[in-house]
Amino acid sequence: MRVPLDLHAVACSGSAAFALVTPLRVRDLLALAVREAIGARAPLDKFYRSLHRTLAGVAAGDFTVDIDGRTFGDVETVVVCEGTADVRFFVERRPARVSR
Numbered sequence: 001m002r003v004p005l006d007l008h009a010v011a012c013s014g015s016a017a018f019a020l021v022t023p024l025r026v027r028d029l030l031a032l033a034v035r036e037a038i039g040a041r042a043p044l045d046k047f048y049r050s051l052h053r054t055l056a057g058v059a060a061g062d063f064t065v066d067i068d069g070r071t072f073g074d075v076e077t078v079v080v081c082e083g084t085a086d087v088r089f090f091v092e093r094r095p096a097r098v099s100r
Helices: 007-013 026-038 044-060
Strands: 022-025 063-067 070-072 078-081 087-091
Touching (some): 022 026, 026 063
Antiparallel strands (some): 022 078, 063 070, 063 087
16 A cells, blocks of 8 residues: 655754655554445444444454564554555454354
8 A cells, every 4th residue: 555755744843864764653554445345435323333443453452463564553653655655454362263
């Protein structure tokens, strides 16, 4: 997914480094990933429900998030991204099989 450029950080710091990379919390990257997954035209309430479930799943340890090959379990961790980020989810535990 595409990572937005933080123009405010570039202007405030006067550093060209922020024009090349963007520091974001995992929570913010997940919001971008959920929006991309459900589509820009999906209703806002669906976006909020999906994001809430995603954040709750990470907090509960149901799955971890892999961003550019690094695994994260805390949504408050800051990640530095350049241009695009590969976001993947990995289930931590398999659901119990129901016998029939």
